[in-house]
Amino acid sequence: MTEQVQNGALPADAPEESARxxxxxxxxxxxxxxxxxxxxxxxIGFGGLIRDIGFPLGAALLSTVIVWALPAQLLIxxxxxxxxxxxxxxxxxxLSSVRFFPIVASIMPMIRGRSGLGTQLFASHFVAxxxxxESIRLVPPLPAYARMPFFLGLSNYxxxxxxxxxxxxxxxxxxxxxxxxxxxxxxxxxxxxLQLIRNAxxxxxxxxxxxxxxxxxxxxxxxxxxxxxxxxxxxxxxAYAVDRWKRARA
Amino acid sequence: MSLSDPMFYxxxxxxxxxxxxxxVFRFAAVLFSRRLDEDSEVLILVRAIATALLAGVIARLVxxxxxxxxxVPLWIRLASIAAGVAGYFLIKRSVLAGVIAGEIxxxxxxxxxR
Numbered sequence: 001m002t003e004q005v006q007n008g009a010l011p012a013d014a015p016e017e018s019a020r021x022x023x024x025x026x027x028x029x030x031x032x033x034x035x036x037x038x039x040x041x042x043x044i045g046f047g048g049l050i051r052d053i054g055f056p057l058g059a060a061l062l063s064t065v066i067v068w069a070l071p072a073q074l075l076i077x078x079x080x081x082x083x084x085x086x087x088x089x090x091x092x093x094x095l096s097s098v099r100f101f102p103i104v105a106s107i108m109p110m111i112r113g114r115s116g117l118g119t120q121l122f123a124s125h126f127v128a129x130x131x132x133x134e135s136i137r138l139v140p141p142l143p144a145y146a147r148m149p150f151f152l153g154l155s156n157y158x159x160x161x162x163x164x165x166x167x168x169x170x171x172x173x174x175x176x177x178x179x180x181x182x183x184x185x186x187x188x189x190x191x192x193x194l195q196l197i198r199n200a201x202x203x204x205x206x207x208x209x210x211x212x213x214x215x216x217x218x219x220x221x222x223x224x225x226x227x228x229x230x231x232x233x234x235x236x237x238x239a240y241a242v243d244r245w246k247r248a249r250a
Numbered sequence: 251m252s253l254s255d256p257m258f259y260x261x262x263x264x265x266x267x268x269x270x271x272x273x274v275f276r277f278a279a280v281l282f283s284r285r286l287d288e289d290s291e292v293l294i295l296v297r298a299i300a301t302a303l304l305a306g307v308i309a310r311l312v313x314x315x316x317x318x319x320x321x322v323p324l325w326i327r328l329a330s331i332a333a334g335v336a337g338y339f340l341i342k343r344s345v346l347a348g349v350i351a352g353e354i355x356x357x358x359x360x361x362x363x364r
Contacts, residue, residue: 124273185317
């Protein structure tokens with residue numbers, strides 16, 4: 001009723017739809033996303049792994065909800081199995097999760113719309129590579145007010161779907177042939193790469209992608225647990241420098 | 251319930267060694283980006299760093315896999331990636347087509363050569 005009145009008062013603008021409508025549109029976008037399928041396959045693998053290791057299912061499900069980063073979860077479970085001290089595991093997880101800083105910082109100004117700090121902090125927990133990749137593609141055409149509910153719908157679908165798939169993997173454990181299990185694990189690099197290629201419309205994205213891939217075997221020669229950070233800083237910095245140079249000449 | 255109980259310890263690990271060292275970076279990034287505009291120069295750099303970092307994650311998964319995948323020869327892993335990229339560009343730039351092409355090579359290769 002009030003909506004009709006508001007719409008009547010703003011004939012020039014497109015009518016604003018409710019946050020709930022945009023939340024469900026985000027969830028539906030997740031349902032249609034290849035990234036979602038790949039993500040779920042990864043969590044099926046995770047569910048199988050924790051059963052092999054003897055990590056409790058409840059704690060694994062909790063990790064999917066409150067950590068929401070598969071590499072970090074693998075470090076926790078692996079560290080648990082190896083009997084590593086908790087501070088060592090925490091340090092390894094921290095190093096692997098530093099990547100969320102540029103990922104969240106680059107996406108939050110895009111998705112925050114009108115939302116306040118509290119909502120942004122809450123939403124940041126749902127940012128993972130999957131939601132980052134899909135949001136960069138799907139969010140920019142949306143009106144500002146629609147972006148946060150759309151993102152929350154998309155990322156909540158990914159997260160809760162992954163919780164279910166952790167259970168599915170736990171139940172399926174040991175029943176998959178080796179080659180298929182290898183295929184499940186390999187879904188992650190193939191799909192990440194193809195989606196980065198799809199999203200790389202500008203020169204800077206292409207440079208960052210190519211430099212990052214090329215630099216990895218080089219940096220690996222030197223070893224060390226910080227190598228991903230070096231790759232990000234050097235390859236990302238170089239891509240930015242190329243882009244700056246190109247823009248200055250234009 | 252005590253620290254020596256492995257079940258309780260697993261939950262504690264998830265909270266202290268998983269949630270805290272992960273979300274601290276998510277929250278810090280929100281505070282950092284609060285006053286930045288969507289089109290600001292800093293964000294262009296930050297996004298390039300995020301893309302390069304992800305490229306590094308991908309390359310590491312392919313070149314230095316852990317667990318069972320390490321038993322699949324490197325050339326098959328590289329052939330799978332090549333098939334995926336070729337499938338993507340040849341079949342209407344479809345991510346799904348590329349993923350399927352790459353999966354056929356990796357699963358087939360694992361059956362034949364591992």
